[in-house]
Amino acid sequence: MPEVARDPRPPYIAVIGDGEPRGPDAHRILEWAEEVGLELARAGATVVTGGLGGVMEAASRGARSAGGVTIGILPGADASEANEFVSIPIATGLGVVRNLVVVTSANAVVAVGGRHGTLSEIGLALRMGRHVVALSSWRVESEHRLGGPRIHRVRDPREAASLALRLAAAAELNGS
Amino acid sequence: MPEVARDPRPPYIAVIGDGEPRGPDAHRILEWAEEVGLELARAGATVVTGGLGGVMEAASRGARSAGGVTIGILPGADASEANEFVSIPIATGLGVVRNLVVVTSANAVVAVGGRHGTLSEIGLALRMGRHVVALSSWRVESEHRLGGPRIHRVRDPREAASLALRLAAAAELNGS
Amino acid sequence: MPEVARDPRPPYIAVIGDGEPRGPDAHRILEWAEEVGLELARAGATVVTGGLGGVMEAASRGARSAGGVTIGILPGADASEANEFVSIPIATGLGVVRNLVVVTSANAVVAVGGRHGTLSEIGLALRMGRHVVALSSWRVESEHRLGGPRIHRVRDPREAASLALRLAAAAELNGS
Amino acid sequence: MPEVARDPRPPYIAVIGDGEPRGPDAHRILEWAEEVGLELARAGATVVTGGLGGVMEAASRGARSAGGVTIGILPGADASEANEFVSIPIATGLGVVRNLVVVTSANAVVAVGGRHGTLSEIGLALRMGRHVVALSSWRVESEHRLGGPRIHRVRDPREAASLALRLAAAAELNGS
Numbered sequence: 001m002p003e004v005a006r007d008p009r010p011p012y013i014a015v016i017g018d019g020e021p022r023g024p025d026a027h028r029i030l031e032w033a034e035e036v037g038l039e040l041a042r043a044g045a046t047v048v049t050g051g052l053g054g055v056m057e058a059a060s061r062g063a064r065s066a067g068g069v070t071i072g073i074l075p076g077a078d079a080s081e082a083n084e085f086v087s088i089p090i091a092t093g094l095g096v097v098r099n100l101v102v103v104t105s106a107n108a109v110v111a112v113g114g115r116h117g118t119l120s121e122i123g124l125a126l127r128m129g130r131h132v133v134a135l136s137s138w139r140v141e142s143e144h145r146l147g148g149p150r151i152h153r154v155r156d157p158r159e160a161a162s163l164a165l166r167l168a169a170a171a172e173l174n175g176s
Numbered sequence: 177m178p179e180v181a182r183d184p185r186p187p188y189i190a191v192i193g194d195g196e197p198r199g200p201d202a203h204r205i206l207e208w209a210e211e212v213g214l215e216l217a218r219a220g221a222t223v224v225t226g227g228l229g230g231v232m233e234a235a236s237r238g239a240r241s242a243g244g245v246t247i248g249i250l251p252g253a254d255a256s257e258a259n260e261f262v263s264i265p266i267a268t269g270l271g272v273v274r275n276l277v278v279v280t281s282a283n284a285v286v287a288v289g290g291r292h293g294t295l296s297e298i299g300l301a302l303r304m305g306r307h308v309v310a311l312s313s314w315r316v317e318s319e320h321r322l323g324g325p326r327i328h329r330v331r332d333p334r335e336a337a338s339l340a341l342r343l344a345a346a347a348e349l350n351g352s
Numbered sequence: 353m354p355e356v357a358r359d360p361r362p363p364y365i366a367v368i369g370d371g372e373p374r375g376p377d378a379h380r381i382l383e384w385a386e387e388v389g390l391e392l393a394r395a396g397a398t399v400v401t402g403g404l405g406g407v408m409e410a411a412s413r414g415a416r417s418a419g420g421v422t423i424g425i426l427p428g429a430d431a432s433e434a435n436e437f438v439s440i441p442i443a444t445g446l447g448v449v450r451n452l453v454v455v456t457s458a459n460a461v462v463a464v465g466g467r468h469g470t471l472s473e474i475g476l477a478l479r480m481g482r483h484v485v486a487l488s489s490w491r492v493e494s495e496h497r498l499g500g501p502r503i504h505r506v507r508d509p510r511e512a513a514s515l516a517l518r519l520a521a522a523a524e525l526n527g528s
Numbered sequence: 529m530p531e532v533a534r535d536p537r538p539p540y541i542a543v544i545g546d547g548e549p550r551g552p553d554a555h556r557i558l559e560w561a562e563e564v565g566l567e568l569a570r571a572g573a574t575v576v577t578g579g580l581g582g583v584m585e586a587a588s589r590g591a592r593s594a595g596g597v598t599i600g601i602l603p604g605a606d607a608s609e610a611n612e613f614v615s616i617p618i619a620t621g622l623g624v625v626r627n628l629v630v631v632t633s634a635n636a637v638v639a640v641g642g643r644h645g646t647l648s649e650i651g652l653a654l655r656m657g658r659h660v661v662a663l664s665s666w667r668v669e670s671e672h673r674l675g676g677p678r679i680h681r682v683r684d685p686r687e688a689a690s691l692a693l694r695l696a697a698a699a700e701l702n703g704s
Binding site for chain 4: 023025096097100113114115116117119120121122123124126127128136137138139140141142144146148149
Binding site: 199201272273276290291292293295296297298299300302303304312313314315316317318320322324325 | 466469
């Protein structure tokens with residue numbers, strides 16, 4: 001089949017983080033997630049999240065405000081659980097296992113803050129060969145020298161979005 | 177939040193069946209799957225499939241030929257495995273478990289032909305509360321009287337598409 | 353490594369069915385499940401179930417009464433949810449997805465009664481290449497000629513147990 | 529039901545790590561995994577692993593040498609893929625998703641070395657409320673203050689085993 005005829009698919013970037021951020025940083029975390037979503041959509045990326053509240057909703061809101069497409073990979077079986085900024089809800093029925101789909105469906109991942117659920121998604125992302133950009137999130141270091149995908153720590157949402165897009169483009173070229 | 181402001185989401189209808197139909201019926205099965213996809217897209221539905229070949233590709237091709245949106249829920253971790261008629265590929269990394277997502281993400285399911293994988297999807301669909309329309313597919317009957325979602329056998333692709341759409345609309349009203 | 357030195361593993365037979373049987377047949381279903389468990393354990397098999405109530409508990413009780421080993425593959429994350437006749441609880445955290453593990457971990461499957469969850473397990477069992485023995489359970493027929501594993505309908509619990517053991521032994525010989 | 533009549537279940541401790549350790553530390557990692565398995569079995573614990581090679585096999589070998597019970601939660605559908613030191617193989621058919629079951633089925637987790645797959649298991653363990661003891665494994669720190677389960681770094685296999693057993697006992701008391 002003539003592969004040239006196929007439209008290039010936009011990069012999918014997952015934004016992961018706490019569904020209900022708490023503590024003194026909560027407000028900043030949500031602002032950053034929204035700005036990451038906005039910057040990704042401006043650059044033409046599709047934003048993938050877990051479809052619920054907190055960081056997921058903020059990133060989706062940001063992306064939609066820039067006219068972007070947002071995919072929400074929900075843990076439950078009911079698409080109406082998606083926040084209102086999800087344009088394409090995917091009700092999975094998978095429970096905890098849906099976290100694997102959030103990161104695997106994306107070409108690169110941005111973690112904004114986050115607790116244990118986010119750490120598990122970071123681990124799954126690396127396991128599935130996806131680079132992770134971390135903004136005020138987990139520090140993860142191996143005691144051994146490892147190749148492959150990495151966690152890249154950044155300081156602000158713009159840097160997070162642009163680095164994720166570059167990593168996604170590089171992964172595409174490498175065929176992964 | 178102002179729910180009225182939200183666009184109504186189009187119904188999602190999953191089309192399931194063999195990734196590589198064989199035997200004397202193979203040609204007819206693929207034609208029917210394509211026509212089911214076409215009719216669903218004409219009615220404004222989004223067509224969900226497993227994103228690979230055979231019935232999945234035929235249904236997606238039909239839907240795209242009518243300008244529809246097609247979601248492909250892939251078993252592997254690489255979105256480029258999707259057939260060329262998938263507009264929104266979701267690489268899950270789930271293997272066999274992705275079948276649960278195909279049927280759960282939809283409001284109703286159409287089975288066209290199919291072998292054991294399709295039977296497992298029919299069972300999962302009913303388990304998750306989704307009605308199934310069966311076109312030249314499995315006959316499934318309980319020895320006990322059961323309520324809830326059912327398998328509806330039909331004789332042609334148009335009937336399959338229109339019944340699936342009616343069942344999806346009724347499920348929406350029932351809040352399931 | 354010297355394969356002869358390894359103890360032969362006992363066959364694993366899954367018993368699946370309703371966690372809360374209702375209707376006029378409920379009592380008989382539970383009696384049959386218990387007798388299936390008993391006969392399987394007498395023959396030296398390990399009985400695998402979903403670890404909860406109803407048919408799962410009855411089959412486990414029967415197996416334990418004959419001194420057998422019972423494995424309970426639980427949907428939740430807490431092993432204490434297992435019924436008291438489970439000797440080896442496996443808390444999976446998988447929710448609905450645990451059904452795949454129940455049937456895949458076994459060499460053959462016995463379905464006693466059952467509703468939609470049981471049908472999904474029957475479908476998954478066939479999909480994973482496991483034969484299914486059905487006792488007062490689902491009738492499932494393809495409109496197409498298919499090879500591979502099958503559903504075998506039987507009339508009493510003894511026949512169910514002995515046929516499941518023969519099918520498991522044959523599957524072992526075939527290397528599946 | 530008379531709960532007193534029920535035998536106390538032994539603690540289940542998962543040992544996770546690389547299926548094929550490489551590099552200058554590989555030999556030491558395997559020795560340590562074997563010693564962790566041995567110490568756990570001596571203390572009466574059941575050792576849970578992913579059932580394949582490397583750290584999984586070494587831990588199982590150690591446990592069996594002390595007369596212990598070993599459970600192997602396999603990714604594939606064929607129980608014969610388990611290493612020869614697995615006494616209870618569970619073929620899941622889950623692929624990558626089986627990692628969730630390895631850690632959820634245990635009361636506490638010991639990580640010995642490990643690459644990205646191990647990191648994903650550490651994240652999933654914490655997500656599911658299981659404490660993790662890390663021996664020459666990942667350093668993981670949040671930039672935020674978090675309660676709940678933690679990673680505990682230790683220096684030798686004996687300390688790893690004894691701390692894991694204490695954490696499992698404490699978790700049992702807390703009802704988690």
